[in-house]
Structure formats: C-alpha cells, structure tokens
Amino acid sequence: MPTDHLMEPAVYHAGVEAEDALHLAAENFFTPEEREPRECSLKSKEDFERVYHEWLPLRNFEWFAKEIVRRAPNQLVRLHGRCVLCDKEQDFLIQMQDGDVNWLEQVVCPDCQGNARVRFWVGRLAQEGRDGKSLVLERGPNERNWLFHLLGERVNLYWQRTAGQSNKENGKLNTEHLPYGDASLRMVASYDFLETLEDPIPALKEAARVLQPGGKLLLHTLFDANALQTVDRTVRRDGEPFSESGLWYRDPDIQERELSLVWKVFGWDVLDTIRACGFREACCRTHYSINYGYMGYLPLWIEAIR
Numbered sequence: 405m406p407t408d409h410l411m412e413p414a415v416y417h418a419g420v421e422a423e424d425a426l427h428l429a430a431e432n433f434f435t436p437e438e439r440e441p442r443e444c445s446l447k448s449k450e451d452f453e454r455v456y457h458e459w460l461p462l463r464n465f466e467w468f469a470k471e472i473v474r475r476a477p478n479q480l481v482r483l484h485g486r487c488v489l490c491d492k493e494q495d496f497l498i499q500m501q502d503g504d505v506n507w508l509e510q511v512v513c514p515d516c517q518g519n520a521r522v523r524f525w526v527g528r529l530a531q532e533g534r535d536g537k538s539l540v541l542e543r544g545p546n547e548r549n550w551l552f553h554l555l556g557e558r559v560n561l562y563w564q565r566t567a568g569q570s571n572k573e574n575g576k577l578n579t580e581h582l583p584y585g586d587a588s589l590r591m592v593a594s595y596d597f598l599e600t601l602e603d604p605i606p607a608l609k610e611a612a613r614v615l616q617p618g619g620k621l622l623l624h625t626l627f628d629a630n631a632l633q634t635v636d637r638t639v640r641r642d643g644e645p646f647s648e649s650g651l652w653y654r655d656p657d658i659q660e661r662e663l664s665l666v667w668k669v670f671g672w673d674v675l676d677t678i679r680a681c682g683f684r685e686a687c688c689r690t691h692y693s694i695n696y697g698y699m700g701y702l703p704l705w706i707e708a709i710r
C-alpha cells in the first residue's frame with residue numbers, strides 16, 4: 405500500500421473516540437443480494453430514467469443514514485462495508501458536508517482514505533488495466549499513488565493541469581499527439597478532462613489510434629444525463645474564451661494559474677461523437693452498492709470499446 409502523500413488519518417479522527425462511533429447496519433434493511441454491487445450500461449436518457457427509478461428503493465437507506473448523521477453531529481457514523489483498495493472489510497466513515505452528506509466524497513475508508521469516488525474509479529482502472537499498457541490522466545495524488553501501486557509499470561500516469569494538454573511532473577503530454585504507437589495500449593482513461601478541451605474530437609481520435617482492438621476508453625467527464633445534446637459552456641468571441649453564464653473552471657489542486665477552463669457539458673450525443681471517432685461501442689455506465697459504500701445520485705462514466 406502506498407503511504408506517500410496519503411492524507412493524514414487524524415483529520416478524520418479529530419476529537420472523536422472510537423467508542424463514540426455509531427454503526428449503520430445495512431443488513432437490517434436489505435437482503436445480501438440487494439447490498440451487492442450492481443452496475444449497468446445506459447445508452448439513452450430513457451435508460452437513465454428507468455434505472456434511476458428501479459434503484460430508488462435502495463436510496464431509502466441513504467435518507468435514513470443521512471438522518472442518523474444529522475442527529476449525531478458529534479459522533480462518527482460508520483457504515484460497515486468492503487474496501488476494494490484495501491481488499492478487506494472496513495468501517496467507512498460518513499461525514500456531513502454543509503449539512504448534507506456528499507456520498508461520493510464523504511464515505512471514506514479509515515485505512516486508505518479513499519472516498520467512494522476514488523475507491524470505485526481506481527479499483528475499476530486497476531481491473532481494466534491488468535492486461536496491458538495503459539494511459540491514465542489522473543487528477544489527484546491519492547489516485548495516482550494507488551494506480552501506480554496496483555498497476556506498476558503497466559500504467560503511464562499523467563497529471564492533467566491545463567486545457568488541451570496535460571503535464572507530467574517531468575514533461576508534457578499532448579493528447580492530440582500521444583507518444584504511443586498504433587494499437588499499443590489496452591486502456592486510456594481520464595477523470596474530469598474531456599470537458600476541458602475546446603475540441604474533444606482530435607483527442608478522441610488519438611485515443612482510438614493508440615488503443616488495441618477491444619481496448620477500452622474510460623471517461624469521467626461533465627455529463628448531463630437529462631440532456632440529449634452537448635452544450636457549449638464556453639465559446640470563442642473575437643478569439644477569446646467567452647461564456648454568457650460565467651466561465652467555468654475546474655481543477656483538482658486549487659492553483660489558480662492551473663485552472664482548467666470548461667468548454668462543454670456533454671449530453672447523450674457524445675456517444676455518437678465517440679463512435680464516429682473510431683470506437684466500436686460507446687455507452688454510459690452507472691453503479692451502486694451499499695456493501696462497498698458506493699452510494700449517492702447515480703454516478704456516470706463513459707465506456708467505449710475500440
């Protein structure tokens with residue numbers, strides 16, 4: 405397990421004795437099958453709406469859990485589950501944030517400090533990247549440490565920083581001209597990156613070029629599951645970026661000079677765009693699991709097969 409750069413566990417234990425922890429027992433609410441991971445492909449807005457309603461009963465547990473957390477503000481609330489990174493049973497810590505629980509960010513493993521987002525995403529990339537060379541554009545040091553730990557030399561990790569290109573600590577990566585041969589990689593993955601490209605098409609074509617047949621593209625990006633069409637957040641006006649609703653930036657490390665401008669919020673038409681760039685299949689995927697502490701509003705990522 406990588407220990408460098410991990411967040412200090414004391415942050416989560418500050419001032420709270422272990423005896424004060426409340427345990428949430430999901431087994432009182434759901435059968436073992438209902439608590440297991442569920443995952444599915446979504447090809448349209450209708451698919452998304454259907455799955456949202458089908459999985460809604462599971463979220464009753466979230467509302468119950470949120471109420472417990474709200475009523476026990478001075479205590480740690482723990483959910484027993486399984487951490488895919490530690491590969492063992494853990495008591496996830498549930499934290500309030502602005503009077504609410506952000507299930508993606510605030511269900512944290514006490515050992516590896518992975519929140520639900522990191523545990524799922526890194527676990528998935530490690531699984532998909534086992535069988536060959538991969539390229540991953542990653543945004544956080546915890547994620548990078550884990551991916552390097554789990555995949556070692558099989559993964560080339562780049563840390564995205566500015567729109568249109570990513571910086572490695574010792575060099576730059578141009579996502580429109582990747583330094584890999586045709587059909588040389590098993591996986592290309594990025595987190596919160598595609599939306600920072602003014603034109604994502606050259607990068608998508610380049611990803612298709614370097615992937616082997618059957619290789620996978622995994623993208624977490626700004627995606628509106630209620631929108632059929634992609635919306636431009638930013639356009640060029642007299643050569644300069646302009647947005648009527650105010651410019652959107654996103655960046656992992658809160659360094660103002662390295663903020664990434666958001667150009668697009670993708671809708672379902674992005675799946676056609678991806679296929680037109682050389683991919684055999686493209687879909688959105690979503691998942692949920694009480695046992696693994698993957699909760700919250702259906703998280704979506706895009707998966708495409710070369």
Ligand SMILES: [Zn+2]
Pocket residue numbers: 487488489490491494513514515516517518
């Ligand atoms: Zn863990």
